[in-house]
Amino acid sequence: MTTVELRSVRKTFGDFVALHGLDLNMTDGEFVSFLGPSGCGKTTALRIVAGFELPDGGSVLLDGADIENAPPNKRDMGMVFQDYSLFPNMTAIENVAFGLRVRGQSASQMKETSGKMIEMVGLKGKEGNYPHQMSGGQQQRVALARALAIQPKVLLLDEPLSALDAKVRVSLRNEIRVIQQELAISTIFVTHDQEEALTISDRIAVLSQGQLEQFGTPEEIYRHPATPFVAAFVGESNIFHGTIAGTDDAPSVRIGSVEMPVQQAAGRTSGERVRVLTRPESTYLHVTSDGDRKGIPATVVSQQFQGARTRILTHLDHVEDPGAVILTDVTGGGHDHLSGGVQVDVTFDPATALVASAEELESATVAQ
Amino acid sequence: MRTRRHIGLGAFVIIVIVFFAVPLISLLVFSFTGADGPTLDAWSSIVENPGFYSALGLSLTLAALTTIASLILMTATVLWVHLRAMHLRALVEGITLLVFAIPAITLVIGATGLLLGLAPWALGSPLILVPFYVVLSFAFTYRALDAGVRAMDLQTLVDAAQSLGAGWTTILLRVILPNLRTALLGAAFLTITVVLGEYVLSSLFLYETLPVFMAEIGTAEAQGAAALALLTVLFTWGLLVLVSFVSRRLGGGRPQMTVVTT
DSSP states (O other): OOOEEEEEEEEEETTEEEEEEEEEEEOTTOEEEEEOSTTSSHHHHHHHHHTSSOOSEEEEEETTEEOTTSOGGGSOEEEEOTTOOOOTTSOHHHHHHHHHHHTTOOHHHHHHHHHHHHHHTTOTTOTTOOGGGSOHHHHHHHHHHHHHHTOOSEEEEESTTTTSOHHHHHHHHHHHHHHHHHHTOEEEEEESOHHHHHHHOSEEEEEETTEEEEEEOHHHHHHSOSSHHHHHHSSOOEEEEEEEEEOSSSEEEEETTEEEEOGGGTTSOTTOEEEEEEOGGGEEEEEOBTTBOOSEEEEEEEEEEOSSEEEEEEEEOSSSSTTOEEEEEEESSOOTTSOTTOEEEEEEOTTTOEEEEHHHHHHHHHHO | OHHHHHHHHHHHHHHHHHHHHHHHHHHHHHHTEETTEEOSHHHHHHHHOHHHHHHHHHHHHHHHHHHHHHHHHHHHHHHHHHHHOGGGHHHHHHHHHGGGGSOHHHHHHHHHHHHHHHOGGGGGSGGGHHHHHHHHHHHHHHHHHHHHHHHTTHHHHHHHHHHTTOOHHHIIIIIIHHHTHHHHHHHHHHHHHHHHHOOHHHHHTTOOOHHHHHHHHHHHOHHHHHHHHHHHHHHHHHHHHHHHHHHHHHHTTSOOSOOOOO
């Protein structure tokens, strides 16, 4: 059983605060992604777990024990780096065997374990190749095999896919997930790619400016973003300008001339100017019929066929945010009637819509 | 268009060959020139001169010791700068160049004054030249090793090795030095050439190294000096070929980390 816990981990580089007291814990065999834009502190957090950086405050616990004083080579963690980091003077099999040799394994043990690892990452026959004789994807597979060969307690992946081309990236990330589940090894995966994080993680820690914005399952992160930053950074969001209306029992936001129910508006001051964020797939269009207003008036601008779904772009008609483009994703066929110029009403799911002040939203956008 | 480019390239190569070959051929011809026609006198006088062997032996000893000291010192320095003090890189580079701004006579007088007070016995041994040669070769060794380290992404390799459980000794012996082989050989080559060509310091300290011996011969026997100069050039070239050969053999067919030119 291997658990990792970060308690109030702080780190500064000169005047720059990389981490403002990060609290996070992961359970045995869990695949956790650190997701965020450049400079959010995700790699710093990973390097602190690995022991390459010392925190200015707080602690890192492995299986409940503080490992602050353990050097990187005593932490029993395998790490895969962004730029492969294979030893150029060693062949693939020698790279994989390196950690085993350091541990004093016999030649036969090393050969057996390295061979198994090479086979597991699908590189049988490439054992004798030097790094420069392999593609980026193959090198990263060797790096993964090398990290796993030592049977580490925790596997650390520092943007291991970002140097690879799109096709290899997708196939390797799936392989990483399969191997991780097979070995049931606790894994921390650093990425700035939300699709990667959403696809392979058990839980995602979204970081911004050194702070944890949200820590949850991919579905929670996507469907119920806890902060404007998460809503804006993960996936796409529509932004409606409005003012708080209704009551705490029946919270709503007035957008233009229409009052829309929004659960998250509860607790805010009536009349407060806010922004409402919604996902394109939780935003709906209704063709306007005389005297039967269902939502915020808008006009269809265009349709974009995107294979499994169709994206419809509309402009809101009300004056507060003229020109705002609202995205709506619809599946299946039969949307020809929603062509350019058609008058529609826009609604959204009141349960998943997020409410933020203009300042909150602005700081979230700046952080990206 | 391509033909014109080929002609231009050919002309350039010919000019370069002439530039290097003409002085060497002239030296060779001159070394065989005697009052009564071609002669081996200059070469035989060198070979028969016991001073040549002692000067050569001293220069080679100094070259070996300087190379060892220089490589140990500068490898440690370069690794320290790259791993722990990148912000000091420009400063260290500047320090390695300082020797070019200080005249040799100043260096010698200053050091002699210091040593007379602290360790006068040190002046009685030609080995006193070693630290000076190390300083003289700073700029060359530092740059050769720095280029090698920059080509290998040192920090990531060290991190990777540490994460696999390796300590510093293992990292140095199994990861860093094997990947710095070519840079180390290049730095060694540069250091040896600096020592074999250095005249001012050794003459000021009154030790007869190969360049000092060559200068002395030159005052009495110009052909002998020409023969010696040619020998030194051929030795240096031989060393360069050896460095290339060894680095290729050690490299196991993988790309070399750095190429050093003199």
